[in-house]
Amino acid sequence: MTSERGWANSALLIANPQAGTRDRRRLDEVVDHCARLVPQLDVVHTEYPGHAEERAAKAAESVTDALIVLGGDGTTREAASGLARSGVEPPRRPAMLNLPFGTGNSFYREIWADSPWRQVLDRALTGARPRLRHVDMAHIREIDALALLGAGSGMVADVLERAHGMFDVQGRDRYQRAVAELLGAYTPYEGRVSVDGEVVHEGAVTLVNVGGGRYRAGRFQLLPHSVIDDGLLDVCVVGGETGVAELAGLTQDGSHLGRPGVVYARGTRIVIERTDGRPLSFEHDGELRTSEASGYTIDVLPGVLPVLAPAAREPGR
């Protein structure tokens, strides 16, 4: 057999068996493929929410070359947070390689576009080490959390909040029903959004998204101009002029930009507030984060996450 091995001598593979369709056969296939490419491969199956974050933080402390994450956006966010919060300086952190095993897989799409996972593994782990992108994350002050893909208020948070209250349906169906209910009756909230101390929107808000990645839920291009390693956060505010039904269609290809009441800006600190002082419904990376806060302060953490990526001119940049 010819050697398929490349630059990575050791890697930790963190797999979430509960992500996506929970296809155990596919999970085993990925693990076997990785084992052919990396001489010392440790495999951890996550056993509870937060497990990926703990194991990624430990991997950062060891001499592991790569951290392979097999899951959806939630698992990827946890692993990224573990690496970014570790006491190890960014250049010494293991390089993260994310593979699609979830429902949305927005981060995989961000880095590798529609490339199949086998091809990605071969490109990332055989031969010389490919390009490393030093990806920005965001720190949310009020809840001391790190966001990778995006954070915000309005429609996305409201869908999650409504879905959480449904006990008679599960999985994707819950979100579909929550969206359908919101389409029927959505009330924008009164709020304010500031970028680096300057107010960019005040009034009715349908959606605020700060990030992060271009995509949310794998396909909605809320931040079509965002670059994940430019040291800046992008923010899109959709005012009350645009309803949720219209917005869902417009964000499929980013054509919400330039519509009346839509603001797109960039900065290092974004503040999102409700102006009536009531708690602001807020999410990051698809997780609802309930608290009593009526506002959230989001600061960029530039370049904290080393991610294996295709060369700039390859497809899937």
Ligand SMILES: Nc1ncnc2c1ncn2[C@@H]1O[C@H](COP(=O)(O)OP(=O)(O)OP(=O)(O)O)[C@@H](O)[C@H]1O
């Ligand atoms: N053993 C486990 N049992 C239950 N939940 C788990 C377990 N391991 C991890 N989790 C949790 O599963 C959640 C869902 O995983 P993830 O987000 O990766 O998949 P997904 O929701 O199918 O995909 P996506 O986020 O891309 O839509 C994560 O928030 C993680 O904390």
